[in-house]
Amino acid sequence: MEGYLKKESKDKKSILLFFGVLIIIGFLFFCLAASSIGISLISFGNYSASINFTCTADLSDTRNVSLLYNASGGTASTYLVTITNTSTNQTIFKNETYNISSLTEGRYYNITCLASNGTSTSYSPAKSNITFDTNPPTVVFAGTIINNGNYSGIIVLNASVNDSTIGVNSVYFNLTYTNGTQISFNKSTNVSGGYYNTSINTSALVNGYYNITVFANDTQLNNVNKTERIMILVDNTIPNGTYSCSPTPVTSSGIVDCFCNPSDSLSGINPLNTSYTSRPSVASAGTFTLNCSFADYSGNVGSVTANYTVIQPQDYSSSSSSSGGGSSTKTNSLAKISVGEIATLKNLGVDGIQQIAIGVTSEAKNVKVTIDGSSTKPTVVSDKKDTYKYLHIATANLSDKLSKATLTIKVEKSWLTGKGIDKLNISLYKYDESAGKWNQLTTFFSSEDTNYDYYTVELTSFSYFSIAPKEQTITTSTTEENQQEVPDEEQTTAVITNYLPWIIGGVIVLVLLSLIVLGSKKKNRK
Numbered sequence: 001m002e003g004y005l006k007k008e009s010k011d012k013k014s015i016l017l018f019f020g021v022l023i024i025i026g027f028l029f030f031c032l033a034a035s036s037i038g039i040s041l042i043s044f045g046n047y048s049a050s051i052n053f054t055c056t057a058d059l060s061d062t063r064n065v066s067l068l069y070n071a072s073g074g075t076a077s078t079y080l081v082t083i084t085n086t087s088t089n090q091t092i093f094k095n096e097t098y099n100i101s102s103l104t105e106g107r108y109y110n111i112t113c114l115a116s117n118g119t120s121t122s123y124s125p126a127k128s129n130i131t132f133d134t135n136p137p138t139v140v141f142a143g144t145i146i147n148n149g150n151y152s153g154i155i156v157l158n159a160s161v162n163d164s165t166i167g168v169n170s171v172y173f174n175l176t177y178t179n180g181t182q183i184s185f186n187k188s189t190n191v192s193g194g195y196y197n198t199s200i201n202t203s204a205l206v207n208g209y210y211n212i213t214v215f216a217n218d219t220q221l222n223n224v225n226k227t228e229r230i231m232i233l234v235d236n237t238i239p240n241g242t243y244s245c246s247p248t249p250v251t252s253s254g255i256v257d258c259f260c261n262p263s264d265s266l267s268g269i270n271p272l273n274t275s276y277t278s279r280p281s282v283a284s285a286g287t288f289t290l291n292c293s294f295a296d297y298s299g300n301v302g303s304v305t306a307n308y309t310v311i312q313p314q315d316y317s318s319s320s321s322s323s324g325g326g327s328s329t330k331t332n333s334l335a336k337i338s339v340g341e342i343a344t345l346k347n348l349g350v351d352g353i354q355q356i357a358i359g360v361t362s363e364a365k366n367v368k369v370t371i372d373g374s375s376t377k378p379t380v381v382s383d384k385k386d387t388y389k390y391l392h393i394a395t396a397n398l399s400d401k402l403s404k405a406t407l408t409i410k411v412e413k414s415w416l417t418g419k420g421i422d423k424l425n426i427s428l429y430k431y432d433e434s435a436g437k438w439n440q441l442t443t444f445f446s447s448e449d450t451n452y453d454y455y456t457v458e459l460t461s462f463s464y465f466s467i468a469p470k471e472q473t474i475t476t477s478t479t480e481e482n483q484q485e486v487p488d489e490e491q492t493t494a495v496i497t498n499y500l501p502w503i504i505g506g507v508i509v510l511v512l513l514s515l516i517v518l519g520s521k522k523k524n525r526k
Contacts (some may be wrong), residue, residue, distance in 0.1 A: 041111050041127045046166045048133050048223050051100055055083070055093045057115035059122050065093035066114045071107050103132045105165050136225035137163035137216040139171075142195065145212075147230040150267035150298040151202055158197045159188070159228070163218045171196040172215040178231070183210070202234045207266055209233055235298035239264035243276065243292040245308035247340035252282050254340060256308050260292035267297040282310045311341055328374075334367040337398075345369060352389030352467055354408040354454060360401045368396040381431045384438050384466040388415055388426075393462040405459045409443075409467055410452040421469050423453045431464035440471055 040054040055065040066082040083093040113124040143158030157173050171188045188196035213229040241262035250256045260276040262269045276292035293303040330348050337343045337360045345356045350373035372392040377383050388411050429438040447454045
């Protein structure tokens, strides 16, 4: 009996040992199954908007898998999402579109998968330093290329791009027509810091409007900013214009005005870049070329030229002359007088005339100017009192082309002194043959020397002239005019008024005499 009990006790120990081994083996299987859970997310990964993750669990009869996170860097403990099994012994649990917009951007997270079969749980190794970023980079156009600007040639596009969360991956400049058709998609260069640029040769483009859009992407993600856009006008056409001077030819004593009129049908002319000479020098004779330069708002530069000619005033001396009887005659011949030219006749040798300057409205050829000067009155005109000199100027091939003539006359100082005439009271008179009278012309005192005083007069035609004192305007006093205009009735009343006292006195005297006579008669009767 004792031997039997010892054997039974030994068998119980063996059974207990057997079950203990089985428990240890089961626990080991459980531990091995738990350690096989995995997650598809990557440590130090960057994710945007939503995450696509897969948890794999070898836990027996797994009922669900949860995704946990911790933003402080410690053990993941906050639940993001739980996925329930759809079949027995399911090992793969997926979620491809979990929205992470509720998580704070720019922080680092530890992510863990938790598998559970109702009685047991298993954690995957943590995926650390995961970043979430849902916003695209910020973009600002920089540099000189601006919206609605006008450009030509090679332009450099600049943009300031920043992503404070995970940084910038790439920046592109997209060039399109205004209808959206793409022309080029250029990757930019990161020149420094957050600045990116690229260049575009607009010479290869047709003139017109274009859109430029910046595509900025952050690191590893697809957060693209493509909202920043500008419109530019490409204008590679050189502007044109006209430039002219008038009058030409012009004499060195004249004035020439020049006008430049640039034009551009696309971006327009920039007035600040237009440069030309509007009133050039006429000091030297010759033909001169002027330049007018201009530019449009796109920077295209154009220019045009203008020519003008300067000629010296012609000085003519008399070509023939005759004299006698206190008079002199001079004839001057001019081969041609051009528009803008002032032909000046000097050294005339005729008393009373210093020179004649002639301008024309159209070219005049074979011009003759004959001048007679005399101290005696020509027979065809009436006498002009106190005339210093009578003049007669006649022309050939000039009258219908004459613009104006400036006549310079001269009067001897000794004659003025002898006549007691002030030098400012001299005038030139022109004879009106149809009316038979002398008309006083506007005459200006211009200069003097030792022997002569000089005067200038502008003429539009020639005739007989007289150099004489200015006519004094005679005015009648207001009282005299009023007296001459008094009607007869008013004059009679005035006469009566003036003699009324005398009439009253006479009547009184007659009455007294009558009374005396009547008194004498009465005494005689007594």
